[in-house]
Amino acid sequence: MKPRILLIGSTGQVGHELAGILPRVGEVIVPDRSAFDLMRPSDLTRLIQHVHPRMIVNAAAYTAVDLAEKEPDKARAINTEAPAVMAAEAEKLNALLVHYSTDYVFDGSKESPYAEDDPTHPLNVYGRTKLDGEIAIRNSGCEHLILRTAWVYATRGKNFLLTILRLASQREELRIVSDQLGAPTWAREIARATASMLERYAAVAAGDSPATGTFHVTAGGTTNWHAFASAILEEAAKLPGANPWLNAALSGGSIITRRVTPIMTADYPTPARRPPYSVLSNQRLAATYRLQLPEWRDQLKAALASA
Numbered sequence: 006m007k008p009r010i011l012l013i014g015s016t017g018q019v020g021h022e023l024a025g026i027l028p029r030v031g032e033v034i035v036p037d038r039s040a041f042d043l044m045r046p047s048d049l050t051r052l053i054q055h056v057h058p059r060m061i062v063n064a065a066a067y068t069a070v071d072l073a074e075k076e077p078d079k080a081r082a083i084n085t086e087a088p089a090v091m092a093a094e095a096e097k098l099n100a101l102l103v104h105y106s107t108d109y110v111f112d113g114s115k116e117s118p119y120a121e122d123d124p125t126h127p128l129n130v131y132g133r134t135k136l137d138g139e140i141a142i143r144n145s146g147c148e149h150l151i152l153r154t155a156w157v158y159a160t161r162g163k164n165f166l167l168t169i170l171r172l173a174s175q176r177e178e179l180r181i182v183s184d185q186l187g188a189p190t191w192a193r194e195i196a197r198a199t200a201s202m203l204e205r206y207a208a209v210a211a212g213d214s215p216a217t218g219t220f221h222v223t224a225g226g227t228t229n230w231h232a233f234a235s236a237i238l239e240e241a242a243k244l245p246g247a248n249p250w251l252n253a254a255l256s257g258g259s260i261i262t263r264r265v266t267p268i269m270t271a272d273y274p275t276p277a278r279r280p281p282y283s284v285l286s287n288q289r290l291a292a293t294y295r296l297q298l299p300e301w302r303d304q305l306k307a308a309l310a311s312a
């Protein structure tokens with residue numbers, strides 16, 4: 006029998022892709038957003054007990070990294086306290102909790118890809134609240150998959166890809182930081198990897214112990230925001246001019262940007278500090294689940310082609 010999956014956060018970048026792909030794995034229940042708010046733990050308890058899922062997939066989060074510095078209580082309620090409630094309920098039901106976390110649990114002082122068990126040290130409120138969410142899940146004793154990803158974008162929602170395209174229709178020069186390294190990851194690839202992991206998990210015979218715990222799930226390769234912005238403009242320029250998605254992303258205009266200038270993080274102060282290096286090693290995912298996400302540039306091309 007297919008497992009019942011409760012999907013929380015289905016309107017987000019990753020959640021939207023999960024809603025499309027998880028039916029491959031099980032019977033997906035997507036609660037009406039108006040019926041629950043992660044700021045209210047009792048909503049969550051009631052929802053989980055009512056659905057009685059075999060798997061809870063939590064793609065919801067407070068993801069406004071800079072605003073979190075001003076709203077630490079809200080970020081903590083959504084990123085730490087709500088996952089703690091999900092974990093407690095999962096433990097009671099003997100359900101698997103799938104939860105997403107972030108490269109921002111690290112401070113970026115390392116110079117080679119971070120492994121899952123490298124020491125954490127978040128530099129901002131968002132990273133701190135996400136790390137505390139991870140800790141609450143581990144401490145609950147529930148069976149879990151914590152999937153840390155990074156630099157997430159999609160062809161909808163709020164993200165760097167759409168911001169760059171909007172600005173490209175407004176400015177001749179874009180000034181973008183080039184001293185933060187990471188791996189831009191398409192939400193659809195995160196959803197695909199999740200579905201593959203859950204299929205494997207569901208197929209494991211009772212009594213065996215499938216691999217759970219924490220995994221890094223990011224695109225292959227490494228880049229910086231400046232190079233990513235340049236790649237976005239190069240790849241967008243190859244799309245047919247009549248592409249309705251591109252037209253909307255450019256707010257009906259065309260690309261007028263002539264120069265993408267690299268700048269330093271120090272030249273672009275933001276309320277939240279970001280790690281200078283947040284490349285995650287995906288070796289555990291490859292060794293355990295035989296999964297490897299495509300290179301970041303190939304993901305970008307595929308995302309634009311899908312739009």
Ligand SMILES: NC(=O)c1ccc[n+]([C@@H]2O[C@H](COP(=O)([O-])OP(=O)(O)OC[C@H]3O[C@@H](n4cnc5c(N)ncnc54)[C@H](OP(=O)(O)O)[C@@H]3O)[C@@H](O)[C@H]2O)c1
Pocket residue numbers: 013014015016017018019020038041042043044063064065066067068083104105106107108135153154155156157158162163192
């Ligand atoms: N975005 C990134 O660059 C990035 C990087 C690393 C890791 N991650 C992690 O990846 C996961 C998915 O991120 P994403 O970018 O897909 O997120 P997103 O697009 O910002 O979507 C967030 C989701 O959370 C829901 N949500 C927020 N507050 C809620 C509340 N009070 N009650 C119920 N639902 C609420 C939103 O629903 P409404 O819109 O209806 O409120 C939305 O469905 C998160 O765990 C995030 O921390 C993201």
